[in-house]
Amino acid sequence: MPFTSLGLAPALQKAAAAAGFSNPTPIQGEAIPAILAGNDVLGIARTGSGKTAGYVLPIVHHLRSIEAPRHREPVVLVLVPTRELAHQVSKVFESFLPAITPRLSCLAITGGSSVNTQMRTIGRAAIVVATPGRLLELIGKNAVKLSSITTLVLDEADKMLHLGFKDEVDRILALLPANRQNLLFSATLSEPVKHIRQLLLRDPHVIEIPEDETADTIHQIAYLVPEIKKGPLLRYLIKHGNLSQVLVFASSTAQVDRVVNKLIKNKIEAGAMHSKLSPQTRLHHLEQFKAGEMRVLVSTDLLARGIDIDFLPCVINYELPRSPKDYVHRIGRTGRADHPGDAISLVSPEEMDHFKLIQKKTGKRVTLLHGDAIDVRGC
CATH class of the missing domain: 3.40.50.300 (P-loop containing nucleotide triphosphate hydrolases)
Known part of the structure; x- marks a missing residue:
């Protein structure tokens, strides 16, 4: 039609x-x-x-x-x-x-x-x-x-x-x-x-x-990785996957800032998005990201809903959200308007039970790979 x-x-x-x-x-x-x-x-x-x-x-x-x-x-x-x-x-x-x-x-x-x-x-x-x-x-x-x-x-x-x-x-x-x-x-x-x-x-x-009528264009994948190795694996995926526009979700403002600082120290352009930033800074970071001037935007669930980023190719859950609905909202930033997108989750052993619950509630089985098998040295 x-x-x-x-x-x-x-x-x-x-x-x-x-x-x-x-x-x-x-x-x-x-x-x-x-x-x-x-x-x-x-x-x-x-x-x-x-x-x-x-x-x-x-x-x-x-x-x-x-x-x-x-x-x-x-x-x-x-x-x-x-x-x-x-x-x-x-x-x-x-x-x-x-x-x-x-x-x-x-x-x-x-x-x-x-x-x-x-x-x-x-x-x-x-x-x-x-x-x-x-x-x-x-x-x-x-x-x-x-x-x-x-x-x-x-x-x-x-x-x-x-x-x-x-x-x-x-x-x-x-x-x-x-x-x-x-x-x-x-x-x-x-x-x-x-x-x-x-x-x-x-x-x-x-x-x-x-919900399943709007999620067919999202390719979901997860990596099982110890919490301490999430940072290096994130940087590996961005660098070796040549990802040019990545929205990363973390659970708290402090974690967002830590992830951003590590990315910048490793020469990956990144910015933060959370409620403790001024409205002007938040809007500036979002506009930079949308325009492709910022490679990675790391956010709390502030951007999990209601924000439209055209053709966003990749969303990464650095940490899992509290509820399956929040997971759906997060990954829904990609795969929009019939354009395919990737949703990647970094899952620690402590998060596995919660990740299984998310899959059960969303009705989507997600491929789980072992992040420990990846050589992340230098990342």
Whole structure:
């Protein structure tokens, strides 16, 4: 089923083709027609399944006929849990808006940036992509009003609620006009998400994409290796595999910093991504990595969800995550949009029972090699 069959305006079809979209993913194939029809939508699909474009394209389609919004009164509100996701979603909107109209703009509103600058630039933005706390701060300063919102999107809703944003989300919902379209996207249908669904959605079009439908392009492999040898094996895989863009996951900020320092000492370009870094540093590292200017990005689970890196070839679990779902989210950074990718896990003997549980829960048997058999001297 090509994008041309979904009902999008010809200019958007052309823009989607130019951006590399040929056939819609399962979530896009169902969500786009439902949103175009004006339905509320509940979409359950793991990150990496194409959810963002699945709601951005039909929203932009609907904005074709509107005039510039009133000052400080956007018409579309997208709530997200993290700064990084806010900037990513905003860029997707900005990439498609020119195909429809040069009059409309999108603004990311997040903490960690100057509130005064955001107050000055919100102006006539038609679309606001925001983290809940900073949005409420701007509302408290009368810098933005929500009385003209016609479309509300809650993206990564399960993560947003897990991070403790429920009270903020409830306060924002109370400020919105009753007559609007509501779009709720989540990787899981947890109890908090079920509560928000009942509160928010009216006779929604429900889409549930099984996880295995979106993971066929990921080649998984694991190495059994003592904890003390994980660092040398990681560097061996990067150097001898000639890996040019690698996202590495570690369990803590301290471990992330240790891995980065070791990589740099061994002349491998690397940067860190975790909550203790300033927002400006995090955004800079992510942009460098996406642009191919940084060979390795080492992150906590901060980047396990909601971050789209086009054609990322390789993800490495330096340590296993706490839950099988987090494992799926991590490796889902690669193998996106029908492009193959590798997911490598470094598993210590102490982690083997947990690794077996991950395989059982995900229904995927992963090839296990013995890392001790590899000569990592000099790495």
